[in-house]
Amino acid sequence: MNHRSYLLELASRSEFRPKAFLETGIHIIHAAAKDAGICRRLWSEVGQGFWREREEWTLEQWRSHLGNAAVSFWIAKKLTEEIGFFELARDGENIKLEGFGLLPQWRSRGLGGGLLSAATQRAFDLGAMRIWLHTATDDHPSALPNYQNRGYRIFHEEALKKPMP
Numbered sequence: 631m632n633h634r635s636y637l638l639e640l641a642s643r644s645e646f647r648p649k650a651f652l653e654t655g656i657h658i659i660h661a662a663a664k665d666a667g668i669c670r671r672l673w674s675e676v677g678q679g680f681w682r683e684r685e686e687w688t689l690e691q692w693r694s695h696l697g698n699a700a701v702s703f704w705i706a707k708k709l710t711e712e713i714g715f716f717e718l719a720r721d722g723e724n725i726k727l728e729g730f731g732l733l734p735q736w737r738s739r740g741l742g743g744g745l746l747s748a749a750t751q752r753a754f755d756l757g758a759m760r761i762w763l764h765t766a767t768d769d770h771p772s773a774l775p776n777y778q779n780r781g782y783r784i785f786h787e788e789a790l791k792k793p794m795p
Contacts, residue, residue, distance in 0.1 A: 632767070633790035636774060638782040639762040643754055645781040651744030653708065658748050661703040661715075666692035669703050672715045676731035680769050704752060706732075706745055713741065716749035718756065725758035731770065742776045750780060766790050 640646060661669050670692045673684055687695075696703055700720040706713050714732035718725050727749055732741055753761045763782070765773045768790065778784075 635764065635766045635788050635790040636784050637762060637764055637786040638777050639760055639785050640750065640780070640782045641760045645783075646750055646754070647779065647781045648747035648751065649743035649780065650747070652740040655709050656713070656741070656744065657707055658752070659705045659707060661696060661705050663693040663696040665703075665705070666696055668705065668712070669696060669715070672705065672712060672733070673717075673729060675733055676714060677729070678734075680731070681729075701728075702752075702756070704749070706748070708736075714745055716745065716752075718749065718753050720756065720758075723757070723759035725753040725756060725761050727753070727761060727763040730763070737770070737772075742770075742772055743779065746776055746780050 666689050670684075670687065670689065677683075684692075695701060701717065702720075703715065703717045705715050712733065713736040715729065716727060716731075717729040719728045730746065730749055732745060750761060761782075762785075763777065765777065767774075
């Protein structure tokens with residue numbers, strides 16, 4: 631496989647092409663430091679097989695991270711059940727979509743576009759002038775097309791240095 635790494639950006643609200651959730655009852659909740667256990671579990675379960683960052687983080691590291699004013703972690707729920715998350719990290723007028731995804735049992739149901747739209751809208755609501763993210767061919771096969779369908783454009787591409795096994 632040709633392992634590639636991509637940096638994408640959305641530099642204007644006018645380029646954003648939102649998509650509504652295809653199911654009703656989905657809402658987004660802002661997580662706090664007290665939710666560190668939930669956030670750690672979501673990060674791990676959503677990212678299993680796609681990324682390894684934060685595997686070794688303790689609950690205290692998670693609490694500290696979530697207490698950072700530049701970081702906001704958002705949990706997606708359908709009624710009371712967690713279905714996924716996204717994390718935003720502010721750097722001046724730029725916001726990075728640091729992590730994003732659905733739990734395995736919620737994938738392939740057309741919900742990724744709605745979750746990415748919610749994340750993007752939240753970043754703009756927080757004052758982002760530019761939203762950017764990193765993805766790779768090792769990510770979920772729908773990731774790159776979903777980003778591009780929402781208006782994100784590749785601004786850098788290179789060989790992936792450490793592909794997933």
